[in-house]
Amino acid sequence: MDHLHQRPAPGEYAEFYAKYIARVPTGDIAAILRDQLIDTRAVLSTVKPGDADRGYAPGKWTVKEVVGHLCDTERVMSYRAMRVARGDRTPLAGFDENEFVAAASFGERDLAGLIEELATVRSATIAMLRGLPHESWPRRGSANGNEVSVRALAAIIAGHELHHREILETLYRGRS
Numbered sequence: 001m002d003h004l005h006q007r008p009a010p011g012e013y014a015e016f017y018a019k020y021i022a023r024v025p026t027g028d029i030a031a032i033l034r035d036q037l038i039d040t041r042a043v044l045s046t047v048k049p050g051d052a053d054r055g056y057a058p059g060k061w062t063v064k065e066v067v068g069h070l071c072d073t074e075r076v077m078s079y080r081a082m083r084v085a086r087g088d089r090t091p092l093a094g095f096d097e098n099e100f101v102a103a104a105s106f107g108e109r110d111l112a113g114l115i116e117e118l119a120t121v122r123s124a125t126i127a128m129l130r131g132l133p134h135e136s137w138p139r140r141g142s143a144n145g146n147e148v149s150v151r152a153l154a155a156i157i158a159g160h161e162l163h164h165r166e167i168l169e170t171l172y173r174g175r176s
Contacts (some may be wrong), residue, residue, distance in 0.1 A: 006151055015039065040168075078129075
C-alpha cells in the first residue's frame, strides 16, 4: 500500500481528531480531497444568496464564515503537514478558530469568492501532499501540544471538511 492510501493509526493524532478521521474513506487521500471538494461545492451552490450571511441559529457561524473557517483550518493543517514532513521538530502552536473567524470579516466577502478561495487552498494542499516523499508520511511532530503525523494531518483536513459539509447539508440547506 502506498503512502497516499495508508490510514493513520490512533496513536498518530490527538483523540479529539478521531471524529474527523473516522469520516474519511480508505483510499488515495489526494483523490479523496479532490473529489470531496466537488461535493462541497455542489452543496454550497444550493445556498440562497440571502442565506449565506445567516447562521442556522443565533450565535452560530454564517455559511460564509463556515467556508472561511474551512480555508483557514486547511491552511493551518497543511502548513503543519509541510513542517512535519520536512523534519521540523519545532512544536507548532494551536489556533483559536473562533478568533480567526471573528477577525476575518468573511461577511464582507461574497460566497462565490470564498468558494473559489477554498478550491485554491485545496489545490495547493493536494499538490503538496502528492509531492511528499514516501518516508515523510509517517513522520511525527507536535502541534497544539499533541503528537501528530503527516498522514494524520492529511486525514484531518479531509474529515474536517466532511464534518462541516454535513452541518451545511443538515442545518443550513433550504433555509429561508
